Amino acid sequence: MTSLTCELIWVKQFLQEVKFCDIHTMKMYCDNQAVLHIASNPVFYERTKHIEIDCHFVREKLLTKEICTEFIGSNDQLADVLTKSLRGPQTEFICFKLGTYNLYAPA
Numbered sequence: 001m002t003s004l005t006c007e008l009i010w011v012k013q014f015l016q017e018v019k020f021c022d023i024h025t026m027k028m029y030c031d032n033q034a035v036l037h038i039a040s041n042p043v044f045y046e047r048t049k050h051i052e053i054d055c056h057f058v059r060e061k062l063l064t065k066e067i068c069t070e071f072i073g074s075n076d077q078l079a080d081v082l083t084k085s086l087r088g089p090q091t092e093f094i095c096f097k098l099g100t101y102n103l104y105a106p107a
Helices: 002-017 033-040 046-063 088-098
Strands: 026-030 067-071
Touching: 002 026, 002 046, 033 046, 033 067, 046 067
Parallel strands: 026 067
Antiparallel strands: none
């Protein structure tokens, strides 16, 4: 989540430098509810000590409204087509949602 936050901020700054558009809040979709709760909860527990610095960074960006987080179910995660080996209907569903199509399908 911290890596994605850094990438989003870089993209936002790049788009502002080239004066492409004015971006206010960027949405970050996550299928892990535990991560979302840790990022939004100001109280740290003993089990999460090792990720404290990363959480502070993400929480700071959440508080300044540079990013907002939203839960998305694992079945609806569009990035899975790029990171996992999917089969049949799930691949077709994600490709449809992304607006892609098969160039080699018979007309």
